[in-house]
Amino acid sequence: MTRQELIDLIYTRRSFLCVGLDVDKNKMPEHLRNAEDGVFQFNKAIIDATIDYTVAYKPNLAFYEAMGIEGLVQLKKTMDYLHSLDKPAFTIADAKRGDIGNTSQQYAKAFLDPKGDFNFDALTIAPYMGADSVQPFTVYDNKWVILLALTSNKGAFDFQFLPVDGEKKLFEQVLETSKQWGNPDNMMYVVGATKADMLTQVRAIAPKSFLLVPGVGAQGGSLEEVCKYGLTNECGLLVNSSRGIIYASNGTDFAERAGEEARKLQQQMASVLK
Amino acid sequence: MTRQELIDLIYTRRSFLCVGLDVDKNKMPEHLRNAEDGVFQFNKAIIDATIDYTVAYKPNLAFYEAMGIEGLVQLKKTMDYLHSLDKPAFTIADAKRGDIGNTSQQYAKAFLDPKGDFNFDALTIAPYMGADSVQPFTVYDNKWVILLALTSNKGAFDFQFLPVDGEKKLFEQVLETSKQWGNPDNMMYVVGATKADMLTQVRAIAPKSFLLVPGVGAQGGSLEEVCKYGLTNECGLLVNSSRGIIYASNGTDFAERAGEEARKLQQQMASVLK
Numbered sequence: 387m388t389r390q391e392l393i394d395l396i397y398t399r400r401s402f403l404c405v406g407l408d409v410d411k412n413k414m415p416e417h418l419r420n421a422e423d424g425v426f427q428f429n430k431a432i433i434d435a436t437i438d439y440t441v442a443y444k445p446n447l448a449f450y451e452a453m454g455i456e457g458l459v460q461l462k463k464t465m466d467y468l469h470s471l472d473k474p475a476f477t478i479a480d481a482k483r484g485d486i487g488n489t490s491q492q493y494a495k496a497f498l499d500p501k502g503d504f505n506f507d508a509l510t511i512a513p514y515m516g517a518d519s520v521q522p523f524t525v526y527d528n529k530w531v532i533l534l535a536l537t538s539n540k541g542a543f544d545f546q547f548l549p550v551d552g553e554k555k556l557f558e559q560v561l562e563t564s565k566q567w568g569n570p571d572n573m574m575y576v577v578g579a580t581k582a583d584m585l586t587q588v589r590a591i592a593p594k595s596f597l598l599v600p601g602v603g604a605q606g607g608s609l610e611e612v613c614k615y616g617l618t619n620e621c622g623l624l625v626n627s628s629r630g631i632i633y634a635s636n637g638t639d640f641a642e643r644a645g646e647e648a649r650k651l652q653q654q655m656a657s658v659l660k
Numbered sequence: 661m662t663r664q665e666l667i668d669l670i671y672t673r674r675s676f677l678c679v680g681l682d683v684d685k686n687k688m689p690e691h692l693r694n695a696e697d698g699v700f701q702f703n704k705a706i707i708d709a710t711i712d713y714t715v716a717y718k719p720n721l722a723f724y725e726a727m728g729i730e731g732l733v734q735l736k737k738t739m740d741y742l743h744s745l746d747k748p749a750f751t752i753a754d755a756k757r758g759d760i761g762n763t764s765q766q767y768a769k770a771f772l773d774p775k776g777d778f779n780f781d782a783l784t785i786a787p788y789m790g791a792d793s794v795q796p797f798t799v800y801d802n803k804w805v806i807l808l809a810l811t812s813n814k815g816a817f818d819f820q821f822l823p824v825d826g827e828k829k830l831f832e833q834v835l836e837t838s839k840q841w842g843n844p845d846n847m848m849y850v851v852g853a854t855k856a857d858m859l860t861q862v863r864a865i866a867p868k869s870f871l872l873v874p875g876v877g878a879q880g881g882s883l884e885e886v887c888k889y890g891l892t893n894e895c896g897l898l899v900n901s902s903r904g905i906i907y908a909s910n911g912t913d914f915a916e917r918a919g920e921e922a923r924k925l926q927q928q929m930a931s932v933l934k
Binding site for chain 1 (some may be wrong): 682684697720721722723725726728729732733736748754756757758759760761763764766767769770771774777778786787788789790791792793794803808812813815816818819820822824825830833834837879
């Protein structure tokens, strides 16, 4: 999906919501836990209930890998389903990969290759290993790197805020340096909603870039704050909610309740997109 | 595998070689490329030919993921085979994972859980997201986190050498801070062989820790240099070679040639272990 297609989708659906498909069997409705293709059935129901309010879906790979190979089969079915729909959605593999150049090429193939098992639009990448660990992900047409800048967790304070080379913080240096590796048409950044006040600093370095913002909901981030500091005149935000939507209920009404939660967020988003 | 078991294995086999099972179909011998279970057959032959000279095997996940779900089936067969052998080997998932706490728990389950599909001894982890992204990997008994400190690639210079908080470099800060998250019984560090002269600084902060050292061979690192600056009185090193061993030949003699290359390295290692 191109940048313009993403922007058009946001303004058509009047939403910049990303639904995190972080499926944990222990939190799924009981009737699906041991059902055949239960994880896929769960995801399918969530997608059907939320797609009118959502522009993106973000499965976190960890949850699928934790189920072993069978988990990845369920992820492939989910992706095949998303690709089969008339309604488009931007798909993000939240995988936080990154390795030396020739190895990152393999990860890029795994997640972004249109002929691969998954064919995601985008992939999250950790910046620690630098340029050659990130650049192989930028070579696929209309595909995206989403680089970790400022994460939503407590551990973000261990390194990301360290002052480097004088006054700049490490996450600012990551934003600055990575401009040489991509551009606002193929690179986004992760900036946690729990650090919304930092969005001003992020926007000073990356005024046009899309930001993927996790941490609204269960992690305590505020949508209002995120919009206040992060919104651009092309929206420029994808705000993710995972647990707050997909586990709104663990009963047979889980999909209906997920749809309601997504709709609530969409309505808030529609009002700021005016 | 415990630290003491690893040390005993090193002194029994007189080797601290780790063989990187980074299988790329395009580089495999032609007769195996389209064979059923060709990747597993390749790995099995490499393992059989090298295990007497090797203490560890390190499949890099990227190469398996690039083959889609089938690649992970081949990896599982490889791990099942390693677990079935009378001869022990330390197994490392070179996956460079790391995510917020509850997500890292899922990655830990995926790779380290004895009941999971893979049951590795260790997993490589990227440090950018800090404490809660790393600690979930330290809760499994006799399992290991291998934290990226100083990587072997050119991109390492983008961030890892940045001075933080004054004089210290970022990789030194990572070593220092991570001491609160684990200890030499459950945490190792990645230090690239191409940065062997930095091993003195690494040893100043982590005198007892095992170091996983990639970059000997195709990437240009020197085993001699690595030993000079990194060896401890308990060895303290696992030196990885991937392409130099597994692609020593791409003919039908690939396993034999891999065995010869592993043996050469083992003999050099035996002489420094005296």
